[in-house]
Amino acid sequence: MASKRESEASQNTRLDVLIAGAGYVGLAAAVSLKQARPALRVAIVDAAPAGVWQKDGRASAIAAAASRMLDQLGVWAEIAPGAQAITEMIVTDSRTADPVRPVFLTFDGEIAPGEPFAHMVANRDLNGALRRQADKLGIDLIEGVAVQSFDAGGGGLTVHLADGAALRARLLVAADGVNSKLRDMAGIKTVKWEYGQSGIVCTVAHERPHNGRAEEHFLPAGPFATLPLKPDKDGTNRSSIVWTERTDDARKLVEGDDLVFEMELEQRFGLKLGEIRAVDKPRAWPLGLTLARDFVAPRIALAGDAAHGIHPIAGQGLNLGFKDVAALAEVIVEADRLGQDIGALDVLERYQQWRRFDTMQMGVTTDVLNRLFSNDIAPLRAVRDIGLGIVERMPRLKEFFIRQASGLGGDTPRLLKGEAI
Template identity: 85%
Template structure:
């Protein structure tokens, strides 16, 4: 059970993290573990226990797994995680009787280390919350930040319940529609794709053997991601199904038999009979990138800084990169006796993360526009490109390392090293 911040904690907070999702929790844990002397607190607008109702799962890259291991939570998560042992990519129409495989990836970045795992969001959030509690991090739940102002060497953060918290730094991890980003006057580059991502869990007759598949279909990608079996041994996979927004709404809100029929057309029968194991949900998709990641005494992290298309499965991993870079910058500044909320300190974090984020945003945008269509010349070009990559082992290895989060300039936590 989360502890409530007492009056003493509220009067002298070094770092206040707004948002108790996995990015916010990881940021708080990373800072407190590296610098136990820092007073760290979390405030979250969501009601207590709402995270336990999240039925989704996320792909966690190898670098993020190394970070979670360094933070001391991977041992709890690992038994609930499914290693992705193979990734295959096809390009077809949903009615095509045969879907030729254009690209395959082996599942390891090093012997015995898969390039990614699938983890239930509840398991990830629960492990990070338990670690936060162990470290003595206060979590204030069910209360939104209503406003803040800087005052020299600190800031006052006003909560919706009337309380005011004094802090040196505010980390905004409150999602893609971040209120704190708006309060700080940070503008965004933003557009809507006219697509929605349908997410659900599918039970199937035969085991998936750790294989993930991504089918590029005219309306958007359809990804099948392996999960560990249910408690009763049922084979399961997570589905991320991108459709035109109006079609997704019709599918999710319409007749269950129609949904199952459309799902079966895309999923196929390679794993035997399938059934939908939970209520499908749909989220609108777009690109949102903050024009700045920092302002005086505030730093954006995770979706508050960037919301990208799920076509490459890198949204959560970008957020963990933010956490690792921000923690490293703040910890080093604190060790040197610098003001952790000063703009010159925070700009080091911005310089580290902004280019990589913009690059990933552009990459996912181009991929989505290139593959989410049925234009014959484009289909020919992209299929030739996929085929060429398939025949170039070194290029495939490069893409695997990029997907695993182990590219150049990786922060120490993502290498599995202490700050």
């Protein structure tokens, strides 16, 4: 965004909402608030250098509810041409060396005729579209500057930035990731543990088309997910993989010989789509569970990974963050319309009550699933495979799970239904 706008934001010490973090959650929160209440003075500050988001070659699964929200925010039309619909999902449970992987569970990929339960979207496309919409709405973005501290008082917060600037805001939204510094500054404790696993992510090219099918193979070291991507500009068939391995093994795989990596990849991916090859450098991230004990403090609200970091086994991390955005925006906008103080704790408690139980439930669910499926204990294998088989034979139960995965289960905020606040 223009340097003039950044300069204006640095000098403007009177804001309604300051959002720390210019990832998808922070950008979506800013756009949601400004679109619904143009009079709100909203700004974003981000510690990452300008342009670093353009180097992200990964892709994310966007549930149907999140795509409805993005459509309501005016960005889905820009994203949709490059998005790949997930038309089918299959689940297998096997060992790495097994010659055959029996399919225990299949899901139709639609929640309504013509509406897939999820799409795969390039991170660059998602971030870029949200940034351009934020710019159109006049949202200030200050990049390459971290929040150093903040002081409460006088009906607001004074936020001190690392470059010496000070901003005054009625509400500070921490969307600065799973290792949130603002969460720590606010004195909010977390429940946290590591899994001893890392998630390897890369893009794979293959000979034959995937036809929109996603696959999740439960292997002893952790799930191996294959997620369909739109073909490249030259027509190359592509998929994204999220490969869970024990942390030491993952480090050796991504830092070791490329040939060894591709051999191990082929053993897990298989040759059903013909010859395969990694088209970018694989990277690995440590996996764990982080749940904030509180989502709010006086004049502070946590959103996205700052509030919850969960295992990717269900592909719900980003979608939980968008659910936070939709709920927080609805609470703030309604409070502002009623003339209430948007940073007051009683207002923010409404957001916490809406989101905390759902998030805790998802955190516990992914934790249990990971522990249940990331092992090779024979009795557990038998129990889980019977369980998958039972679900496969119960259409209504499958429909329930698809609806939950689409983000449309429970008390859904308006934006996730595709409705304006």
